[in-house]
Amino acid sequence: MNVGYFFRTGMLVMAAQCAVALLGIISLRVYTSLVTPTVFGETNLILSALGLGLQLFVAGFTAAQLRFHTESEALGQADAFTRDTLRLALRSVTLLVVLLLIVLSALGALGIRHYSPVAVVAGIVWLFAMTVRNVFIGRLQALRQQRFSAGLQCLEAVLLLAATYVALRVTASLTAFMLGQALAMGAVVVLLLVTQPAARAAFRHLQGSTGGFGAKAWAYGAPFAPMSVLTWFANLGDRYMLGALLGAGAAGRYIAPFSIASRGMVLGNSALTDVFRPVLFDAENRRDARAARKAFRLWLLASLLVSFAGVLVVYFLGTWIAGWLLAPEYRLGAVSIMLWVSVGYTVAGLTQIVECRLMSFGHTGRLLLPMALGALANLVFSVLLIRSNGIIGAAQATCASFVFQSLATVAFLVHAQVRRPTASAEESTIEAASIS
Numbered sequence: 001m002n003v004g005y006f007f008r009t010g011m012l013v014m015a016a017q018c019a020v021a022l023l024g025i026i027s028l029r030v031y032t033s034l035v036t037p038t039v040f041g042e043t044n045l046i047l048s049a050l051g052l053g054l055q056l057f058v059a060g061f062t063a064a065q066l067r068f069h070t071e072s073e074a075l076g077q078a079d080a081f082t083r084d085t086l087r088l089a090l091r092s093v094t095l096l097v098v099l100l101l102i103v104l105s106a107l108g109a110l111g112i113r114h115y116s117p118v119a120v121v122a123g124i125v126w127l128f129a130m131t132v133r134n135v136f137i138g139r140l141q142a143l144r145q146q147r148f149s150a151g152l153q154c155l156e157a158v159l160l161l162a163a164t165y166v167a168l169r170v171t172a173s174l175t176a177f178m179l180g181q182a183l184a185m186g187a188v189v190v191l192l193l194v195t196q197p198a199a200r201a202a203f204r205h206l207q208g209s210t211g212g213f214g215a216k217a218w219a220y221g222a223p224f225a226p227m228s229v230l231t232w233f234a235n236l237g238d239r240y241m242l243g244a245l246l247g248a249g250a251a252g253r254y255i256a257p258f259s260i261a262s263r264g265m266v267l268g269n270s271a272l273t274d275v276f277r278p279v280l281f282d283a284e285n286r287r288d289a290r291a292a293r294k295a296f297r298l299w300l301l302a303s304l305l306v307s308f309a310g311v312l313v314v315y316f317l318g319t320w321i322a323g324w325l326l327a328p329e330y331r332l333g334a335v336s337i338m339l340w341v342s343v344g345y346t347v348a349g350l351t352q353i354v355e356c357r358l359m360s361f362g363h364t365g366r367l368l369l370p371m372a373l374g375a376l377a378n379l380v381f382s383v384l385l386i387r388s389n390g391i392i393g394a395a396q397a398t399c400a401s402f403v404f405q406s407l408a409t410v411a412f413l414v415h416a417q418v419r420r421p422t423a424s425a426e427e428s429t430i431e432a433a434s435i436s
Helices: 005-036 039-073 076-110 116-143 146-170 172-196 195-204 210-223 224-246 247-287 289-326 336-362 362-390 389-424 425-429
Strands: none
Touching: 005 146, 005 224, 005 247, 005 289, 005 336, 039 076, 039 116, 039 224, 039 247, 039 336, 076 116, 076 195, 076 210, 116 146, 116 195, 116 247, 116 289, 146 172, 146 389, 172 195, 224 247, 224 362, 224 425, 247 289, 247 336, 336 362, 336 389, 362 389
């Protein structure tokens, strides 16, 4: 393992992720200055729900892509595997769009909720654009092309801010917010098609198939459908519970400081994931257990150091951060929310590393039970703590549920490591969706 490579790549990716985080935080200041907490809260709840659909229908394919790309590359089938992933992902998101239109038609017919046609089209464009973007970002990461991937993500953050700002300046509405997000992601897809020959080739030959790798993607990725639902509830159930109990305005006042704290923590750990996950998976593909263990341990240590630094920043500078980055009506309770969320996401970052270690064993199904426990804990803690502590209780619920889920995930990793020496080669590669 090349320590110099880790340092150089890690610094590059970290710098890019810091730039993305900074742009995201600037975006929050812009958005909260332009729209009311109700509009901000409702738009974020919608985008989060669309994100859930994306994870439910697409995440399994992109997860398999990350896990098996180097294996397909060794067999000279990397481009075909990317094409398989894209084809399956687009078919799945098309099904999602059909179901979404059915649900929206039913809500409109019943008089429960009606969205403008422009907002609906924007949401559909966002779903397709994000699907294409995720497939090709996954390819770049699997190939360890972190330099281009990091630059693309920085440009993406700039486009999101610019397009949404222009749209909200025209009219500070939910429809404008959705339209700005969709236009930005569409521009990212165009950029990928212009700069990546593999992206253009994949679209030209979508009907081709590698056969075996497609089957492997289904086998490995199937557990990611329920996992994505459970992850969504574990990470976002608190804001929906808050919206249900206290209204969209309260959700908006909660989401803004939550996003500041979580964005920095998540992006810091995402940078480490971009560096360490391909190395971990590649080591397992090569059956190099020693290299895999070393990557796992270094990843844990790096995540702990980065996350601890983030908590200290919030603890000492929280009041200043809230004053500068949030409009006045979003500041009440913001520092407490940010502190609880930063601690929670420290735990969540470590848990994600343990989850990736289990996935490197092929034990994707074993993540279901810890995730189910985390999702259930978030909902239960949210009901109890929101009723007693308001929006701060939602942040406390997030932190408590992450700790609960982490303990369960570590227990499953220990169990998997104890059993692994006697597991067969086939069992070490892919495990069916089982939680027993």
